[in-house]
Amino acid sequence: MNMYAIIMAGGSGTRFWPASREYLPKQFLRITGEQTMLEETIGRLGQLVSGDRVRVVVGRRHAEVTRRLVAGTSAGVLVEPVGRNTAACIGLAALHLRRLEPGALMIVLPADHYIANQEAFVGTLRQAAEEARGGAIVTLGIAPTRPETGYGYIEVATGSGEASCLRVERFVEKPDYETALGYLKSRRFLWNSGIFLFTAEAILAEIDAHLPELAQGLAEIDRAIDGEAYEEVLERVYGQLPSVSIDYGIIEKTSRSLLVFRADFGWSDVGSWQALHELKRSECDAAGNLLPANALAEESRDNLVYSQSGRRVALLGVEGLVVVDTDDVLLVAGLDRSQDVRRFAGREWPARPEPARPENEK
C-alpha cells in the first residue's frame, strides 16, 4: 500500500494582493522562501512520498505554470476544468490513484501552507498514515495559539487527553470571537489544518455514502478515465458536480473512525501579509523590518517590504507598514490592515494618466 500525495493548488486567493492576482495566487509566489509555496510543499514531502506518487490538482488557468514548476520533479498534474471545491477535487484524485493501486494511501494537503519543522511534519504524517492504512479518516489539527475566527475547528472527544492521536468529536465552522475564545480556553479544540489522510477506497466509499450526486458524476468520469473521451467527459461532467467541501460533505458525516493528530510542527496558512511578517520574525532586522536585500529602512520599525520589481526601496520614519512593489501596482498599507487588501483585487481603477515624468525623459 503505497503512499501518494495530493496537493491541492486550486486556490485563487487575493490576500497577497498585489503580489498575488487572480492569474497568480499565493501558491505560485515566492513569499516564505526562495521557492514558490507549491515547490516548497512538494519538497517537504520528499522524505515521505516518492516523487512519481505526487499529484498536483490545479485549475485549468494555472495548469501551465504548475507544469513548469513541477518539470524538474516526477510529480504529475491533474487539471480540473473548473473548481468544484475539495470533495470533487479529492474524489477525482482518488479515482486516478485507485486505478494505479486500489489501496493507495492519500495524503491530501493544500499547496500554500508553511511548515517550520520539517522533521516533525514528516513524523506526524508517518504516524497518521499508519492509522489511515487501517481505514480511518485522519486529519491534522493544530493547537490554537489565539482565538482565530478565520479557521474551522476540530473538537476532540472528551477523555482523549493530551495524546497526539485523538478521536474527533465534531468539526465546527469558523466561529465568532467569543466562541473562539471559549475554544482556546477549553483546550479541547484544534484548528483544522486542511491536511487529511485516507485510502482512495475509503474516501470513494464515503462519497458513495454521503454525496450520491458527486459519486454518480465521478463514476461517469471513472468509466472514461483510460479512454480517448476522458477530456471530453471530464469537461462535460465536472462542472455539474456539487460544490461542497470535504469537511462538510464527508468528514462531518462519516461513521468511520475519525482521528485527529495534534500537530506541532510550526504550521501557518500564511493568510495575510501580517501573518507572513509574524512568521518571519527571525529574518527581520533589529527593528522588526522584513526587507529584501535592496531596501533600506531608517528610523523605521516593524515594516514588511515585498518587491517583485527589483526596484530599490527606501523607508524613513515609518512604522507597521506593508509595502508591496510590483511591476504595475504599488501597495502601501498598514500591516494591521492586511486582511483588507483583497478589496483592491479586481477593482476598477481610475484611468491611467500621463505620469509626472520629468521633461528629459519625454
Place this chain on the structure above:
Amino acid sequence: MNMYAIIMAGGSGTRFWPASREYLPKQFLRITGEQTMLEETIGRLGQLVSGDRVRVVVGRRHAEVTRRLVAGTSAGVLVEPVGRNTAACIGLAALHLRRLEPGALMIVLPADHYIANQEAFVGTLRQAAEEARGGAIVTLGIAPTRPETGYGYIEVATGSGEASCLRVERFVEKPDYETALGYLKSRRFLWNSGIFLFTAEAILAEIDAHLPELAQGLAEIDRAIDGEAYEEVLERVYGQLPSVSIDYGIIEKTSRSLLVFRADFGWSDVGSWQALHELKRSECDAAGNLLPANALAEESRDNLVYSQSGRRVALLGVEGLVVVDTDDVLLVAGLDRSQDVRRFAGREWPARPEPARPENEK
C-alpha cells in the same frame, strides 16, 4: 531701458529625492503643476518681459535639458562651466546684458519657486522695477508666517511702516529657532525670497567695489565675450572665480539705496515634499491626500503620492506619508521627515538581488 529676466537654474537639490536626482533637480520636475518648475517660471514672466529678453543660467550638466525646455520660447541659455554661487552667476549674466543694452534692467530669480498669485507677482515686480531703474538694488521680501529656520531674513529699517516698499536695515543669515520666533513677532523681518532687481551697470559696479577678484575675472571674460576664444576663456577663468552669494558678497555691503518690496503673492520655495503637500491643500481629497489620478486611498489621511512611473498606487489605512514612485527607486517616508530624504541621495545601496518574481515570469 528694457527689462530682462535672469532665471537661475543651477540648483542641484536633493530635497525631492528620489524624484529629483543630481542629474535632474527640482526645477526640471513637474511637481507644482503640469509643467516643469522652470517652464512655469518662464511662463510667469511673460506679462512682464518679452521672451527674447529671458536668460536661463544653468550648469553644463543641465544645459541640454534646459535647451529642450526653452526650445518653444525665445529665451536664451547661458551655461556656466561650473557652479560658482550667485555672485558669479549674476555677474556673468550682467556682462552679457550690458553688451546688449548698457542700461539693461535685470530681474534675477530662482527657477524653482512657486508663486500662487500671478497678478500680484507681476504687479510687485513692476513697482520694484521702477525703483531699480533709478539705480537702487531692490529685493522682494516675504512676510513670514512661521519661525522658519531654513531661510535668510531681511530686517527693514525702523519707521518703514507697513508700506510695500521699505528700506533695508540689514540681511541676516538663517537664524536659530528662538531668533526666528523673535523675528516673526517683531514684524520687522521678511524672508529673503532670492528675487532681486537692479541694472546690469549697477550690479557690475557693486562687484567692482566689493568683490575685486570676481570683478577681475569677469573683466577677462568680458574682453573675450564676442570673440572665438570666449568658451575657452570662460572655461579657464570661471572655475577660478570666488564662490560667494550675491547676498553676502554684495548686498549686505552695498552703500547704494537698498530697498525691499513686501511681497504678498503666495510664495513658496517648495523646499520639501511636506511643503508641496501644504502648498497644494486645495488639490487634496477630502481626507487631505494629494494623489495622482491613478492612485486610490482608502481610510488614509494626509498622504502625498508622487508617481513618475505611472504605476497604480493603492493606500490603505495609512497617514502622513510621502510615497514617491520612480522607475528605479521607491520612497516611503513620514511627510514630517521630508527634510531628511536627501540623506538617501547618492547613498551606496545594497546589491540588487534577484527580485521575488513569481515563477511564471521567469
